[in-house]
Amino acid sequence: MSTQGAEPNVPEVVERSKIATTLLCRTRPVPAPAALKTCRTRQTSAVVVSYSGQPKDRSLVNQRVISPRNRGFLFLDSHPAGCRELVNGMWRDIPAAEAEPTGDGPVAVVIGSSAGYGLAATLAGLKRAGIRGIGVCFEKAHSARRTATAGWYRTAATRDLAHAASRDMVFLNGDAFSDAIKDQVADLLQERFQGRLDYLIYSVAAPRRTDPDTGATYASAIKPIGTAHRTKTLVFDADGNPDVREVETEPALGDDIEQTVAVMGGIDWERWIDHLAERGLLAEGFTTAALSYIGSPLTAPIYREGTIGAAKAHLEATARALDARLAQLVSGRAVTSVNGAAVTQSSTAVPGIALYTGLLRGVLGDSLIPPTVQLADLWDQLTGTTALILDSEGRVRLDRWELAEEVQQAVAERWDRATTDTIGDLADLDWFRGEVQRLYGFAVPGIDYTAPIEIDTPWPHTA
């Protein structure tokens, strides 16, 4: 589905003052060892150890029992071991290449590499297409009160998988919309990857973008266009019980559409290509793909026909313009890849999408195709392992399984019947709840969530 200019690193967007005042952990001194403070989490009563001064046992410095604390679909912390195991599981799910990738492999840059479709693009690129290159994402390190963001831990795990597969993959943490990070990527390509780029995958979902030329900051809004939109939506109470209710979203006002297009349209994607082309880094045959979404008629008023849909239309138009330019420049290509609905931090911010995705899974069960498998397909098409198949608007379509008529009919029929009382029978709620938790490394099989764990994972720098 789409994620849109929704809320990518949403946890960071949560008002810090509120978090600070509701933190569950109060420090209080204990007699010995004097340098440590201990506190208990409200939910688990597990001992939490935090650092103050010089501890005698440094192994305890950043070890904590991490329990899920959430506001709706947003979690305040993430679990390092759960995130790592989740990435390992995604890796295992990617169908191996028929022939083991040999040699150095093509050079790829993935923008938005730490989560959702960008993470799937990175992992599938490494395992299926034998890429090396650079991942770019925007994540936050741990602090005294919070763990690092889940994408931070997933990136560390991804780097380790790349190394184990002998792929030179490095990760930059910073604002993809800035020229500074574009320069860093260009420098790295020059110095470390022989000055040549074969692929760029653009998979950013962000709530705002600052234009490097003007300094103006644009904020995306998830709104219908024209009239207010009333939709059913799925929420969970504090005990995890489902509640199907109705929400109304007011239509776009003022420059909401332009702002959303400025964040989630094709402007920054094109800027990346221009930047790297100016530095002479695009290899002959260079190919770029940006992720897009169409989705169901059930979500169309808030998604494809709404502000975010306007941004996706702009992204797709940008692809067509870029395609013509790249063909001239380096015999290259630009496409959008329209993918199916997935539970991501961004997608859960869209009204109605949680209900839709839960029902979709209720209809499809294990036939719902995960992002890793879709992205393995995309890499096959981009690298020529299989034919590149485009629709009449020049888009790769990896969402056919979702938009199949019989699937949409079945989802629509369940949507009509969905109430708080019936939802348990109509949607796969266990799966949906689990998917949301797994975004933060919780509910991952095999992880001991009662054990203290180190939260200070170093960023995988370019060593």
Ligand SMILES: NC(=O)c1ccc[n+]([C@@H]2O[C@H](COP(=O)([O-])OP(=O)(O)OC[C@H]3O[C@@H](n4cnc5c(N)ncnc54)[C@H](O)[C@@H]3O)[C@@H](O)[C@H]2O)c1
């Ligand atoms: N989730 C879906 O159902 C779905 C379906 C089809 C297409 N898509 C598309 O896939 C793309 C990615 O969406 P997602 O759902 O995977 O999102 P996501 O929230 O899971 O991931 C967003 C990624 O963008 C990165 N990011 C955000 N702001 C950034 C910034 N300023 N600089 C650098 N990196 C930044 C994050 O670090 C993260 O890696 C979007 O274009 C979306 O429309 C999503």
